[in-house]
Each structure stands twice: as structure tokens, then as C-alpha cells.
Amino acid sequence: MHTSFTNIDWAVLGGYVLLLALAGWLTTRRGMKxxxxxxxxxxxxxxxxxxxxxxxxxxxxxFLGVPDNSFRGDYTYLGGVLAALxxxxxxxxxxxxxxxxxxxxxxxxxxxxxxxxxxxxAAAAMYxxxxxxxxxxxLYLAAIAVSMILFLDVTPQHIAVAAFGLLVFGLVxxxxxxxxxxxxxxxxxxxxxVGSALLVAWHLWSGLDxxxxxxxxxxxxxxxxxxxxxxxxAPWGLLAVLTxxxxxxxxxxxxxxxxxxRLLACEDxxxxxxxxxxxxxxxxxVILLFLVIGSLLYLHYEGTAAGSFRGEKVTVFMHYILxxxxxxxxxxxxxxxxxxxxxxxGLISMSAVLVNDLYRPFAGERSEAHFVRMxxxxxxxxxxxxxxxxxxxxxxxxxxxxxxxxxxxxxMAFAYSGLIGVYGVALFSRRGNSASxxxxxxxxxxxxxxxxxxxxxxxxxxxxxxxxxxxxxxVLGSAVAALVCLAGKPARA
Numbered sequence: 001m002h003t004s005f006t007n008i009d010w011a012v013l014g015g016y017v018l019l020l021a022l023a024g025w026l027t028t029r030r031g032m033k034x035x036x037x038x039x040x041x042x043x044x045x046x047x048x049x050x051x052x053x054x055x056x057x058x059x060x061x062x063f064l065g066v067p068d069n070s071f072r073g074d075y076t077y078l079g080g081v082l083a084a085l086x087x088x089x090x091x092x093x094x095x096x097x098x099x100x101x102x103x104x105x106x107x108x109x110x111x112x113x114x115x116x117x118x119x120x121x122a123a124a125a126m127y128x129x130x131x132x133x134x135x136x137x138x139l140y141l142a143a144i145a146v147s148m149i150l151f152l153d154v155t156p157q158h159i160a161v162a163a164f165g166l167l168v169f170g171l172v173x174x175x176x177x178x179x180x181x182x183x184x185x186x187x188x189x190x191x192x193x194v195g196s197a198l199l200v201a202w203h204l205w206s207g208l209d210x211x212x213x214x215x216x217x218x219x220x221x222x223x224x225x226x227x228x229x230x231x232x233x234a235p236w237g238l239l240a241v242l243t244x245x246x247x248x249x250x251x252x253x254x255x256x257x258x259x260x261x262r263l264l265a266c267e268d269x270x271x272x273x274x275x276x277x278x279x280x281x282x283x284x285x286v287i288l289l290f291l292v293i294g295s296l297l298y299l300h301y302e303g304t305a306a307g308s309f310r311g312e313k314v315t316v317f318m319h320y321i322l323x324x325x326x327x328x329x330x331x332x333x334x335x336x337x338x339x340x341x342x343x344x345x346g347l348i349s350m351s352a353v354l355v356n357d358l359y360r361p362f363a364g365e366r367s368e369a370h371f372v373r374m375x376x377x378x379x380x381x382x383x384x385x386x387x388x389x390x391x392x393x394x395x396x397x398x399x400x401x402x403x404x405x406x407x408x409x410x411x412m413a414f415a416y417s418g419l420i421g422v423y424g425v426a427l428f429s430r431r432g433n434s435a436s437x438x439x440x441x442x443x444x445x446x447x448x449x450x451x452x453x454x455x456x457x458x459x460x461x462x463x464x465x466x467x468x469x470x471x472x473x474x475v476l477g478s479a480v481a482a483l484v485c486l487a488g489k490p491a492r493a
Contacts, residue, residue, distance in 0.1 A: 009331030016335040017169075019188060044183055044265035050278035052262045055186035057252070057283060062290060063193060063337055064145060067317040069236075070294030074224040076236040078287060080249070083241050084280045087249035092273035094427065095254040100269035105356045107260045111437070114426045117361060118434040123419065124357035126441045127257055130415015131350050132382070135258075136389020137411045139163050140397070143390055145337040148322055149330070156394055163390040166338060167383050170347060182348050183262065196336030197289050199329060204296035219295055235469035244471020247478055251416035255423055258349040293317065347386075351378035410470035417474055418444030421481025429486060436488025444481030448473050 044052075069077045098110060108127065112120035143162035144154055151158040208215070216223065229237040236245075253259050253276055263272040297316050321333050355375050363370075393411075418441035425432045425440075432440075449455055451473045456465050468476075 006327040006330075008328040009334065012328060012331030013334060016192065016338070044262070046266060046271045046275050047278070048183055048187060049262050049266055049272070049275040050282060051190050052183040052186040053253075053259055053275060053279035054282045054286065055190045056259050056262065057279065058190075058193070058286065062287070063197070064141065064315050064317055066287060066290035067294035067297060068315045070222065070291040071298045071316045073236075074222050074227070075291055076225060076227045076241075078225055078284075078291065079236060079238065079241040080245055081280065081284050081287065083246040084249040084253075084283065085277075086242075086246050087253055088276050088280050090250055091254035092276055095260075096263060096272050096276070097269045099260070099264060100272065104264070106257050106353050107255060108257075108353065108357050111422070111426060115432065115434050115437055119422075119437040120357060121361075122434070122438045122441055123422065124353045126415055126418050126445070127353055128350055128382075129445075130412065130419075131256070131258060132385050132389050133414050134412045135347075135350075136386045137393045137397075139166060139386050140390040140393035142166055142337055145318060145321075146334065148318060149334050149337075152322070156391070159394050160387075160391060163387055167387050167390075169338070171379060171383050183265065192332075193336035194286060194289070196329075196332045197293060200325070200333060201289065201293050201296060203325070203329060204293065204300055208296070208299055210299070215295075215299060218299060222295065222298065232472050233467040233469050235471055240469065240471040244469075244474045247420055247474050248412065248416060248471065251420050252412070255416070255419040256349075257353050261349045261352060347379045347382055350382045351375045354378045354382065410473065413448045413470050413474040413477060414445055417448050417477025418442070418481045420444075420474075420478040421483075422485050424478070424482050425485040430490050431488060432485045433488040433490060436485045439488075440481040440485035443484040444477045447477040447480045451476075 066077060095107075099107060102109060102113060104110065106124065108120050108123040111123050140159070140163065143159050143166060146162035146166065147154050147158040150162070210218070227234060227237045230239060231237060232240075234240060253263075263276055266272040266275055294317070297320055300320075301316070321330065325333060352375070355371055355378055359374060359378075360371065363374075421444055422432075422437050422440050450461065451465055451468050453466055455461070456463065
């Protein structure tokens with residue numbers, strides 16, 4: 001068993017830090033305006049934005065959780081790409097043109113033109129709550145991996161150390177160069193975590209004594225792409241994919257500042273739309289790669305799940321990393337996990353919302369340098385919030401006892417349900433006002449909250465509510481939010 005981090009592994013990790021530091025230094029500019037800091041001056045190349053979006057969509061949950069999907073189940077997770085394509089078409093034709101026409105910095109400025117400034121601020125606040133939840137959960141997952149690799153356990157103390165280290169690492173690049181620096185560091189990180197995954201896949205395959213046809217035959221039904229089930233507990237059933245997972249992707253790429261900010265960094269709406277489509281197509285081979293790793297692990301372990309390490313529950317991929325990956329490759333995989341965490345992505349988007357939607361309207365006449373400085377301060381404060389959420393996620397995920405991937409995606413539903421409901425009404429109806437918008441955000445959040453195991457147990461709600469997977473929670477939360485928003489009479493003719 002290879003359980004210790006060797007000098008070779010530390011050298012690989014040190015090289016990664018130096019490489020990113022160089023990328024951050026080369027992309028840092030003096031005398032930046034707020035548009036430079038938050039939107040990269042609208043000069044980001046289409047191909048680079050596509051890769052940055054890909055990096056933002058993927059996470060440590062992809063790196064560690066997706067192989068578990070194919071190891072324990074099949075390839076139905078790949079249906080998420082179909083959902084993403086449908087969502088991308090809607091975002092490209094409905095949302096992106098409006099954002100560029102209004103010349104917005106954040107997507108929530110659209111609600112001010114439709115309702116008023118109060119609605120915009122409510123959406124911004126809802127986004128911040130949801131993004132702290134989601135990015136904090138992502139930070140927690142990456143911290144699990146780092147803690148297991150470096151400390152060989154998952155104690156709260158070591159999770160805190162790992163999360164803090166990852167956070168400081170992400171803060172540096174956000175603080176220095178804003179979105180420009182983040183986008184270029186995303187390129188480096190995609191190359192590294194995809195490269196490390198390819199090496200792991202090669203290492204696994206080279207250890208198997210079988211041909212490709214023999215491997216396909218051994219896997220058999222585990223290569224299935226479609227699950228027609230209507231079971232609400234199955235998150236990757238076809239109907240769940242076409243509804244809840246599609247809505248998840250719609251909110252992620254069109255209503256979540258984290259990704260939309262990158263699309264707004266392009267020169268025009270057309271290039272922003274092309275970047276989004278390209279990122280979806282690029283995600284197909286990346287997701288397939290991690291599913292293949294899960295299949296290779298299934299063949300490697302002959303179908304016997306290795307779900308624990310020193311008494312701690314871990315994914316099968318994490319078990320393999322901790323027990324069998326040779327020195328050097330272990331360090332590269334650690335780099336891959338850190339790269340997949342993409343903490344800087346969430347920080348730059350949240351700081352943009354906090355400064356432009358919640359601070360700037362009350363700041364009065366200030367210099368551009370002032371707003372850049374406030375963006376940096378906001379990144380630090382929001383980073384501390386993510387750290388707190390990562391610690392909370394340690395206890396939350398253990399209570400819910402959910403798979404890592406489902407846990408992260410489910411957390412995102414808290415904010416997305418309200419945003420989907422409100423934007424649906426804003427774009428396709430004349431109903432609603434700022435009061436109903438605020439009520440809709442609260443209703444969407446509370447609807448998703450009602451399906452959490454700890455709430456069901458605490459309030460003695462029907463136990464069958466625990467069977468609803470996150471896509472259905474999002475569908476129901478969005479529907480409730482839309483109905484509440486529609487209840488408001490229009491404030492403007």
C-alpha cells in the first residue's frame with residue numbers, strides 16, 4: 001500500500017503552485033478599472049472562455065464522484081450533457097442577448113429593468129446565499145481529498161486545515177488579477193486535472209489483463225446510457241434529466257453569475273453563446289473520461305466496492321488513490337483535485353455581485369480604483385464565508401448520508417429554485433413586483449429546505465419526502481417560486 005506522500009509528490013505539488021503563480025503574475029495588470037477586474041474588459045477569447053466555463057462547471061465532485069457513478073451504477077450520468085445542451089440553447093437565445101443589450105456586469109441587473117432595484121438586490125442576495133452554499137460544499141469535497149491524501153483521515157481539524165489552505169490558494173489569483181487572472185488559471189487547471197485523469201486511466205488499463213472487447217463484455221449493462229425509470233429517488237432517470245437536471249444547467253449557465261460572468265467577458269453576445277456551446281461539447285469527453293475511470297476501477301476490483309479507508313467512508317476512486325497509486329502520480333492526482341476545486345471561480349463572481357449589485361448603488365461617486373479595491377476586500381470576506389460553509393458541510397453531508405456528487409448538486413438547488421421561478425415570470429409574463437419577487441425567493445428556498453432529511457426528521461414530515469432526489473426538489477421549488485411571483489400584481493404598466 002502506498003499511503004504516504006513522498007518527496008516526488010511534494011515536488012509535483014510545488015511545481016503546480018509555481019506554474020499557477022506564474023500564470024497569475026503574467027495576467028495581472030496595473031491601474032485596472034472595475035470592468036477590467038470583473039469582466040476582463042470584454043476581450044477574453046471565445047475558446048478561452050469556453051475552457052474557463054468548463055473548469056467552472058467541473059469540480060472536485062466530478063473528479064471524485066463521477067467515477068463512483070459508473071463503478072456502482074452505469075453511464076446515465078452522461079445524460080446531463082443532453083440536459084446541458086437544451087439549457088445552453090435557451091440561455092444563448094433568450095438570456096445572453098438581453099444581458100449584452102443591457103450592458104450588464106451582473107445578470108441580476110435585468111431584474112431592475114423588469115421590476116425595480118429592490119428586486120435586483122433580492123436576486124443578488126439570493127445568489128450569494130446559494131453560491132456560498134454550493135462553493136462551500138465544493139471546497140469541502142476538495143478538502144476531503146486533500147485531508148485524506150496528506151493526513152490519511154477526515155477529522156474536522158484536518159478538514160479545516162485543508163479547506164483553509166485551498167481557500168488561500170484560490171484567493172491569491174482572484175485578488176491579484178480579477179477575472180482575467182482567473183480565466184487563464186482555469187486553462188492551466190483544466191489541462192492539469194484532465195491530464196492527471198488520463199494518466200490514472202492509462203495506469204488502470206495497463207494493469208488489466210484483458211482486451212477492449214473483453215472489458216466491454218465484462219461491463220455489459222453497466223454501460224447503459226438511459227434509465228427510463230420514473231422513480232423520484234433516481235437522480236439520473238431520463239425524465240429527471242430532461243426536467244430537473246436541465247433546469248439545474250439552465251440556472252447554472254444563465255442565472256448564476258459564476259458562469260455567466262465568463263460569458264459576459266466575450267466581445268459580443270454571439271461569441272458568448274458560442275463559448276457556452278463549446279463548453280458543453282468539451283464537457284462530454286471529460287465526463288466520459290471519469291466514467292471510464294469508474295469502469296476500469298470496477299474491473300480492477302472485480303466489482304467489489306472498497307468504500308472505506310481507516311474507518312472513513314470514501315469513494316472508490318479515493319480508495320484507489322490512497323492505497324494503490326504510485327508516488328509521483330499520487331502528487332499529480334492531488335494537483336488534479338485542487339485544480340478541480342476552482343475556488344477562485346466562485347470568489348470572483350460573488351465579489352462582482354456584492355460590489356456591483358449591493359454596494360455600488362449606495363457608494364455614490366467613487367473612483368474605479370475604489371471599486372476594484374472593494375472587489376478584493378469582498379473576495380476575502382466571502383472566502384471566510386466559504387470556509388465556514390465547508391466546515392458546516394462536513395456535518396451536513398454526514399447527516400444526510402448522500403453521495404458526494406448528489407450532495408453538491410443538491411445544495412445548488414437552494415438558490416436556483418427561486419432564481420428559475422422569478423426569471424421565468426420576469427421573461428414570459430407581465431405579472432409580479434418586488435414584493436412577490438422577494439416572497440418567491442423565500443418560497444423556493446424553503447421548498448427545497450423542506451425535502452432535507454434533517455428538516456423532515458425534525459418536523460415529523462412524511463418519510464416519503466426523503467425519496468425525492470435533487471432534480472425533483474429543484475422542479476418543485478421552481479414551480480412554487482414561479483406561482484408565488486405570479487401572485488404579485490404588476491407595479492408597472
